[in-house]
Amino acid sequence: MSVTRVVLSRALPGSSRRTQEAAQPATRWVWVAAVLLFAAYGTVSLRLHQRMLTTGYDLGIFEQAVRSYAHGHLPVAELKGPGFPLLGDHFSPVLATLAPLYRIWPTPVTLLLAQAALLAVAVVPIAAFAHRVVGGRGAMVVAFGYGSSWGIAQAVGFDFHEIAFAVPLLAFSLVALAEDRWRAAALWALPLLTVKEDLGLTVGAIGSVMAWRGARRTGAALAATGVVGSALEILVVIPSFNPGGRFTYWDKISASGTGTGDPQGVGNTLYHWTLGVITPDPKATMLVMLLAPTAFAALSSSLMWVCVPTLAWRLLSDNPDYWGTNFHYSAVLMPMVFVAFVDAQRSWEGRPRRHALAVAGAVGALLLPQFPLGQLLQPDTWHTSPRVAQAHRILELIPDGATVAASNRLAPQLTDRAQVTVFGFPGSRPSPQWIVVDTATPMGWPVSPEQEGQLIAQARSDGYVTVVDRDGCLLLRRQR
Structure with a gap:
C-alpha cells in the first residue's frame, strides 16, 4: 500500500477537504518554517555571544575541538587541561564535519550558526509528517510546537553542543519509523553513534521499537548495533583517549542516590530506582514540561519508548543539573515527543484530535516567553552595553x-x-x-x-x- 493511500485511509472521515489537504505535499512551507527558525535561533545565539553571555564551558571547548579538526588533528581542548584529548571525554567525531566550514570562517559564530541550522532543519520531517497526518493547519501547530519548544530554546540559549547533530537525525529517523520505512529509519539512526556515546542506547531503543512494530530482523540488528556501539565507546574508545584511562562520567550515576556510589541499605537503593526517578521536584517538573506541549497525547505512541535511555541516565544521575529544564540536555527529547504526538493523532479523530492540537498550541505559546526564544522580544537583547x-x-x-x-x-x-x-x-x-x-x-x-x-x-x-x-x-x- 502506498504512503498516500495510507494517509488517505487514516484521514478524518467525512472531511474530503481535510483528506485532500493532507495528501498534498508540504515541501514549500516547511522549508520556509525551517528558514524562519534558523533566523530566530541564530539571532538569539549571536546576540548572546556579542553581549559576552556565552562561555568557555562549553562554546570554547567545542570551538577548540573543531579548530583541531580544521587543522588536521584529533580534537584537543586546552580549556579542559593542557593538550587534553576531547575524545577521552565524550565520543563526538561528528564535530569533524564542521572543520571545512571553520577553516573558511574560523570563529565561534560558525558553530553557533551551524547549531541553529541543525536544530531548524529538524522541523522539516516533523512538519511534513504532520501535514500528511493532520493536514496543513494541524501541521503548523506541530511546527510551532517543535520550533518554540523549551528543550530546543534552552539549547539555543546555552552555547553550542554536539547534540545539535542528533536532533535532525532523530527527527528523520523517527518519522521514517512512524511510516514503516524501516531502512530509512535505520540509516538515519546509525550516525547517532558518532554524536555522543550514550546515543547508541537511543539507537538501540529505535531498533527495539522497530522490531515491536513489525520489522523484527532489521529492528533487532539495529538495536544490537546501538547497544554494542555505546558499550565499545564507553568501555574501550573513550578510556583509550582519556589521560586517566577511564570513562569519567561513571560517578554521575550511583546505585544509592547519594552521589558516593556507596549504597546505604536496600531501602535506599530501592527508593533511588523507584520514587527517586521522579523526585526531587525538578525531575517531576521536567517530565510534566516534556509532555505538556503535546497535551500528553504523545504517551499513546510507542515511539515514546525512544525517550527512555536519555531520561534514564538523567533521572538516575546524582547531578542536579541533569534533572530539570536547564541547559541543553532536553533538546534530543523534543523531536521524539513531537513525532510521537503526530503518530498518536493517527488513531484520534474529530474533536479529540482538534482539542489535542489546540491545547498543544496554547501550551507552546504560554511557554515561549519563559525560555531563551522569548529574548527576541526583550529590549536588552538588542542593546550592547x-x-x-x-x-x-x-x-x-x-x-x-x-x-x-x-x-x-x-x-x-x-x-x-x-x-x-x-x-x-x-x-x-x-x-x-x-x-x-x-x-x-x-x-x-x-x-x-x-x-x-x-x-x-x-x-x-x-x-x-x-x-x-x-x-x-x-x-x-x-x-x-
Missing part, C-alpha cells in the same frame, strides 16, 4: 597565538585565535602570558569571587603587571 564594548577593545590588546587565562565568559571571545584556559580552573596550563578577568560580574565558577581576588593578588606577586583595569575588565601581562 558600553562595558561590553570596552571589554571587546581590551581583548584586542592580546596578540594572536598567545596563552591566556580568561574568565569563563571571556574565554570564547578568544578561542579562535589564542590558547585559552579558564582562569582559576584546576589543572590549567601554568603561567600563561596573559590573564584577563571580568571583575564586575564574576560567575562564581570555577572559583568564588573571593578566591578569584586571591588568585589575582597571587598573579601580581608572581610578576604579572596590569595593562588595563577599566569598567570591570582587568588585563594582566606576565613580565618577560
Whole structure:
C-alpha cells in the first residue's frame, strides 16, 4: 500500500477537504518554517555571544575541538587541561564535519550558526509528517510546537553542543519509523553513534521499537548495533583517549542516590530506582514540561519508548543539573515527543484530535516567553552595553597565538585565535602570558569571587603587571 493511500485511509472521515489537504505535499512551507527558525535561533545565539553571555564551558571547548579538526588533528581542548584529548571525554567525531566550514570562517559564530541550522532543519520531517497526518493547519501547530519548544530554546540559549547533530537525525529517523520505512529509519539512526556515546542506547531503543512494530530482523540488528556501539565507546574508545584511562562520567550515576556510589541499605537503593526517578521536584517538573506541549497525547505512541535511555541516565544521575529544564540536555527529547504526538493523532479523530492540537498550541505559546526564544522580544537583547564594548577593545590588546587565562565568559571571545584556559580552573596550563578577568560580574565558577581576588593578588606577586583595569575588565601581562 502506498504512503498516500495510507494517509488517505487514516484521514478524518467525512472531511474530503481535510483528506485532500493532507495528501498534498508540504515541501514549500516547511522549508520556509525551517528558514524562519534558523533566523530566530541564530539571532538569539549571536546576540548572546556579542553581549559576552556565552562561555568557555562549553562554546570554547567545542570551538577548540573543531579548530583541531580544521587543522588536521584529533580534537584537543586546552580549556579542559593542557593538550587534553576531547575524545577521552565524550565520543563526538561528528564535530569533524564542521572543520571545512571553520577553516573558511574560523570563529565561534560558525558553530553557533551551524547549531541553529541543525536544530531548524529538524522541523522539516516533523512538519511534513504532520501535514500528511493532520493536514496543513494541524501541521503548523506541530511546527510551532517543535520550533518554540523549551528543550530546543534552552539549547539555543546555552552555547553550542554536539547534540545539535542528533536532533535532525532523530527527527528523520523517527518519522521514517512512524511510516514503516524501516531502512530509512535505520540509516538515519546509525550516525547517532558518532554524536555522543550514550546515543547508541537511543539507537538501540529505535531498533527495539522497530522490531515491536513489525520489522523484527532489521529492528533487532539495529538495536544490537546501538547497544554494542555505546558499550565499545564507553568501555574501550573513550578510556583509550582519556589521560586517566577511564570513562569519567561513571560517578554521575550511583546505585544509592547519594552521589558516593556507596549504597546505604536496600531501602535506599530501592527508593533511588523507584520514587527517586521522579523526585526531587525538578525531575517531576521536567517530565510534566516534556509532555505538556503535546497535551500528553504523545504517551499513546510507542515511539515514546525512544525517550527512555536519555531520561534514564538523567533521572538516575546524582547531578542536579541533569534533572530539570536547564541547559541543553532536553533538546534530543523534543523531536521524539513531537513525532510521537503526530503518530498518536493517527488513531484520534474529530474533536479529540482538534482539542489535542489546540491545547498543544496554547501550551507552546504560554511557554515561549519563559525560555531563551522569548529574548527576541526583550529590549536588552538588542542593546550592547558600553562595558561590553570596552571589554571587546581590551581583548584586542592580546596578540594572536598567545596563552591566556580568561574568565569563563571571556574565554570564547578568544578561542579562535589564542590558547585559552579558564582562569582559576584546576589543572590549567601554568603561567600563561596573559590573564584577563571580568571583575564586575564574576560567575562564581570555577572559583568564588573571593578566591578569584586571591588568585589575582597571587598573579601580581608572581610578576604579572596590569595593562588595563577599566569598567570591570582587568588585563594582566606576565613580565618577560
